[in-house]
Amino acid sequence: MTGEILCVGTELLLGDIINTNAAFLARELAALGIGVYHQTVVGDNGGRLKEAVALALSRCDLLVMTGGLGPTYDDITKETAAEALGQKLVWNQEAYDRMAAYFDCTGRVMSENNRKQATAPEGAVVFQNENGTAPGIAMESSGKIVVLLPGPPSEMEPMFYGQVRPYLEGKTGQTFFSRTVHLFGIGESAAEEKLRDLMEASLNPTVAPYAKTGEVLLRVTAAAPDKSQAQALLTPMIREIRQRLGQYVYGVDVGTLQKAAVLALVERGLTVSTAESCTGGGVAKRITEVPGSSAALKAGICTYTNEMKTALLGVDTNTLEVHGAVSAQTALEMAQGARRRTGAQIGVSVTGVAGPQPSEGKPVGLVYVGISSPWWEDVKELHLARGSGNERERVRHLAENHALYAVLQAALKVKKPPDAP
Amino acid sequence: MTGEILCVGTELLLGDIINTNAAFLARELAALGIGVYHQTVVGDNGGRLKEAVALALSRCDLLVMTGGLGPTYDDITKETAAEALGQKLVWNQEAYDRMAAYFDCTGRVMSENNRKQATAPEGAVVFQNENGTAPGIAMESSGKIVVLLPGPPSEMEPMFYGQVRPYLEGKTGQTFFSRTVHLFGIGESAAEEKLRDLMEASLNPTVAPYAKTGEVLLRVTAAAPDKSQAQALLTPMIREIRQRLGQYVYGVDVGTLQKAAVLALVERGLTVSTAESCTGGGVAKRITEVPGSSAALKAGICTYTNEMKTALLGVDTNTLEVHGAVSAQTALEMAQGARRRTGAQIGVSVTGVAGPQPSEGKPVGLVYVGISSPWWEDVKELHLARGSGNERERVRHLAENHALYAVLQAALKVKKPPDAP
Numbered sequence: 001m002t003g004e005i006l007c008v009g010t011e012l013l014l015g016d017i018i019n020t021n022a023a024f025l026a027r028e029l030a031a032l033g034i035g036v037y038h039q040t041v042v043g044d045n046g047g048r049l050k051e052a053v054a055l056a057l058s059r060c061d062l063l064v065m066t067g068g069l070g071p072t073y074d075d076i077t078k079e080t081a082a083e084a085l086g087q088k089l090v091w092n093q094e095a096y097d098r099m100a101a102y103f104d105c106t107g108r109v110m111s112e113n114n115r116k117q118a119t120a121p122e123g124a125v126v127f128q129n130e131n132g133t134a135p136g137i138a139m140e141s142s143g144k145i146v147v148l149l150p151g152p153p154s155e156m157e158p159m160f161y162g163q164v165r166p167y168l169e170g171k172t173g174q175t176f177f178s179r180t181v182h183l184f185g186i187g188e189s190a191a192e193e194k195l196r197d198l199m200e201a202s203l204n205p206t207v208a209p210y211a212k213t214g215e216v217l218l219r220v221t222a223a224a225p226d227k228s229q230a231q232a233l234l235t236p237m238i239r240e241i242r243q244r245l246g247q248y249v250y251g252v253d254v255g256t257l258q259k260a261a262v263l264a265l266v267e268r269g270l271t272v273s274t275a276e277s278c279t280g281g282g283v284a285k286r287i288t289e290v291p292g293s294s295a296a297l298k299a300g301i302c303t304y305t306n307e308m309k310t311a312l313l314g315v316d317t318n319t320l321e322v323h324g325a326v327s328a329q330t331a332l333e334m335a336q337g338a339r340r341r342t343g344a345q346i347g348v349s350v351t352g353v354a355g356p357q358p359s360e361g362k363p364v365g366l367v368y369v370g371i372s373s374p375w376w377e378d379v380k381e382l383h384l385a386r387g388s389g390n391e392r393e394r395v396r397h398l399a400e401n402h403a404l405y406a407v408l409q410a411a412l413k414v415k416k417p418p419d420a421p
Numbered sequence: 422m423t424g425e426i427l428c429v430g431t432e433l434l435l436g437d438i439i440n441t442n443a444a445f446l447a448r449e450l451a452a453l454g455i456g457v458y459h460q461t462v463v464g465d466n467g468g469r470l471k472e473a474v475a476l477a478l479s480r481c482d483l484l485v486m487t488g489g490l491g492p493t494y495d496d497i498t499k500e501t502a503a504e505a506l507g508q509k510l511v512w513n514q515e516a517y518d519r520m521a522a523y524f525d526c527t528g529r530v531m532s533e534n535n536r537k538q539a540t541a542p543e544g545a546v547v548f549q550n551e552n553g554t555a556p557g558i559a560m561e562s563s564g565k566i567v568v569l570l571p572g573p574p575s576e577m578e579p580m581f582y583g584q585v586r587p588y589l590e591g592k593t594g595q596t597f598f599s600r601t602v603h604l605f606g607i608g609e610s611a612a613e614e615k616l617r618d619l620m621e622a623s624l625n626p627t628v629a630p631y632a633k634t635g636e637v638l639l640r641v642t643a644a645a646p647d648k649s650q651a652q653a654l655l656t657p658m659i660r661e662i663r664q665r666l667g668q669y670v671y672g673v674d675v676g677t678l679q680k681a682a683v684l685a686l687v688e689r690g691l692t693v694s695t696a697e698s699c700t701g702g703g704v705a706k707r708i709t710e711v712p713g714s715s716a717a718l719k720a721g722i723c724t725y726t727n728e729m730k731t732a733l734l735g736v737d738t739n740t741l742e743v744h745g746a747v748s749a750q751t752a753l754e755m756a757q758g759a760r761r762r763t764g765a766q767i768g769v770s771v772t773g774v775a776g777p778q779p780s781e782g783k784p785v786g787l788v789y790v791g792i793s794s795p796w797w798e799d800v801k802e803l804h805l806a807r808g809s810g811n812e813r814e815r816v817r818h819l820a821e822n823h824a825l826y827a828v829l830q831a832a833l834k835v836k837k838p839p840d841a842p
Contacts, residue, residue, distance in 0.1 A: 012443075012444075012447070012460070013447055013457055013458065013460065014447055014448065014451050014457075015443070015444040015445065015446070015447030015448030015449070015451060016444075016448070016631055017444065018439060018440070018441055018444040019439070019440055019443060019444065019460075020439055022433075022436070022440060022462070023433075023436040023437075023438065023439040023440065024436065025436070026433070026434055026435055026436030027435065027436030027437070028436070030435050030436060036434055036435075037434065037463065037464060037466070037469055038461065038462065038463055038469070038473075039433070039434065039440075039461070039462035040459065040460065040461050040462075041443070041459065041460035041461075042458065042459055043458060045458070048458055048459070052459075210437060274702075274723075276702075276721075278709075279706070279709075280702075280705050280706050280708065280709025280710075280714075280718070280721065281695075281697075281701075281702030281703065281704070281705030281706040281709065281721045281723065282702065282706045282709075283702070284701050284702030284723045285700070285701050285702040285703045285706050287701065288699075288700075288701025288702065288703075288723075288725065288817075289701070289813075289814070289817075291776070291777050291778070291813060293701075293725075294725050294726070297701070297723075297725045298725070298726065298729060299722070299723060299724050299725065299726075299729040299733055300697075300701065300702045300721070300722070300723030300725075301720070301721070301722055301723070301733070302695075302702065302705045302709075302718075302720060302721030302722070302723070303720050304709065304714075304715050304718045304719070304720065304721075305715070305719065305720075308719055308720040308763060311763070312720055312722070312733075312762075312763070341733075342729060342732070342733070354709075355712070356712050357712075392710075392712060393710065396709075396710075
């Protein structure tokens with residue numbers, strides 16, 4: 001089955017918003033085995049929208065459209081798509097009732113305009129919108145499927161996961177199950193090198209790498225009639241990946257480094273405190289992104305000056321004088337200080353040169369990450385500059401990654417209690 | 422002049438990366454007065470690329486393409502575009518010399534493949550690439566212009582600003598100058614309401630609002646033959662906007678809230694320390710995003726537990742017991758503590774319920790921002806929940822905004838010394 005993505009919205013054409021919907025849908029359709037060869041954006045303009053729909057339908061089996069389902073007169077996606085498939089819009093009482101309930105519960109008043117959102121082509125599948133007013137729609141005619149989804153990602157994505165994906169699985173006759181292997185400390189191409197034969201030879205499950213700043217994810221996807229048969233395909237592949245990349249695998253389906261770190265801490269009843277210089281609070285911020293992190297984070301102390309490193313973390317003035325603020329010795333004393341001053345079991349520190357200017361005669365990108373706990377102490381020297389782009393934010397983000405990874409490693413050195421949550 | 426954006430890359434079609442180039446180019450072309458009605462994405466596939474180029478050229482005057490200019494055999498954008506315009510590729514010595522120098526300076530070895538990047542259609546304009554290997558190209562034929570740009574934003578964006586925009590200004594016969602007015606504390610639609618007549622009636626300069634999370638920007642753009650004539654158009658319009666929205670305008674061309682705050686502090690020789698609970702270090706992190714912020718930030722203290730609020734910030738245990746951690750009283754004592762414990766002139770604090778769960782029987786979104794300085798103390802009670810989407814990150818980001826705005830306000834209450842940097 002070939003698919004095509006058509007996003008509708010003048011705000012996209014003007015560049016006021018970035019088209020994350022196209023990337024989301026592209027990834028999800030690829031994971032369903034649906035080949036997508038074109039993505040298009042047009043504005044809320046009747047003639048051009050009609051042309052774009054006709055062109056797309058001339059070259060694909062499944063057209064997925066987002067946007068233009070709102071209540072105003074310039075929202076014409078549904079009308080245009082229905083016309084292209086020769087279908088009539090009729091009243092949909094369930095969609096209306098849902099919308100009325102949504103307005104009730106958010107305390108807003110439904111306007112006359114909104115009634116137009118409660119129509120759908122006869123016989124169409126209606127995807128109810130749990131997070132907004134415009135329902136999604138799937139309509140079929142002469143072997144072509146058109147799926148219409150609301151534009152806001154906060155409405156579109158849950159609708160896709162909850163209702164559209166199962167619908168499309170029914171159409172492709174296959175159900176897909178994915179697991180994500182999280183890697184740290186290895187680049188995308190090095191990971192590919194070690195897995196190339198698996199990636200090329202294995203069709204079910206498939207293995208596909210995705211790069212995030214400083215991290216690599218491997219998505220392993222199996223097509224199978226049900227979950228247990230999918231697991232039977234996924235488990236040996238994940239075992240094989242672990243065997244080849246063992247030291248770099250920090251989790252499966254763990255979401256993010258900070259989630260993995262917080263989970264490992266909470267499971268073991270451990271707490272951490274951070275001592276940050278060049279990351280300026282970024283490590284603490286990422287830990288506290290995770291709901292429930294209040295059980296894991298004691299405190300975060302960001303000391304940008306030498307004076308504060310001594311006052312708040314107890315770093316020896318002699319250490320700062322002899323080795324400088326950006327040094328392994330200072331990093332270690334910061335981590336120790338964070339632990340000692342707050343009573344956390346683990347202290348983690350970051351000190352380095354984020355740029356744009358060198359500091360203490362040390363180059364941009366030189367970063368030390370320290371970790372201190374009763375059972376493990378260590379400092380890592382990192383060289384994170386690449387020589388182009390927004391170096392400062394990149395260096396800071398990568399330094400945060402290393403600090404979070406150090407916290408995870410420190411936690412994992414403690415045996416998980418048998419009654420862990 | 423009508424334009425069209427065609428982005429080439431299989432990684433876009435698979436959703437591995439988000440198409441930020443399309444949004445960037447859309448915004449920039451709109452600012453140049455070039456109307457864009459279609460954006461398209463295709464992969465590195467000869468047939469489909471050729472069709473896409475032909476279709477685009479049938480409906481626009483200016484086709485801007487990104488991606489597919491690399492050295493490998495599947496990079497075919499240049500060849501396809503040249504063929505569509507009936508042009509031949511010839512050797513470009515300057516492009517080759519630049520590329521050789523780039524390889525030299527980054528310590529890498531040029532491969533035979535790279536030679537293909539040093540060709541261009543005869544008579545084409547070549548945009549040298551300061552941040553990578555693939556040069557950009559502009560070619561013209563029978564009234565149509567095709568501009569080819571490299572895919573990586575770190576190469577494309579500087580090339581656009583430095584070389585492509587002036588080239589396009591030469592084509593449109595107009596030069597555009599923009600200034601950005603930054604607003605805080607007013608929503609996009611309320612701002613529009615107050616400016617509607619200006620936005621509708623004024624064609625030169627134009628006024629266009631852009632919404633960021635919790636902030637609104639107004640871009641005022643003048644078309645004029647030179648900068649001083651543009652200023653003559655821009656200045657009265659900005660004065661008018663200030664008059665209408667005065668209290669909400671926090672700066673013109675200041676970049677971000679954190680940049681405005683750091684600049685105001687540095688100009689006055691002031692320092693700030695942060696005391697954060699629910700934002701978990703996010704305020705300090707945003708302050709330290711700004712190069713040079715080390716002169717403005719003393720320390721950031723993130724206290725997630727009551728125990729730490731008392732130990733590190735000196736919040737009275739009685740205050741925490743009687744009023745709770747999420748209260749105006751605690752916010753004020755946190756801000757005072759941050760100031761007192763670090764010797765900064767300004768202390769700013771955030772305490773609130775970021776969610777997903779209520780806390781102390783207080784609802785998600787309730788946040789207090791405190792500010793303390795010898796000349797001003799204040800606490801703001803905020804209700805930041807909206808009831809949908811990723812509430813936690815939204816609440817945290819908006820709370821950070823309010824804290825940064827409070828720091829800016831505190832700094833602005835101090836007279837700028839005449840010898841300010």
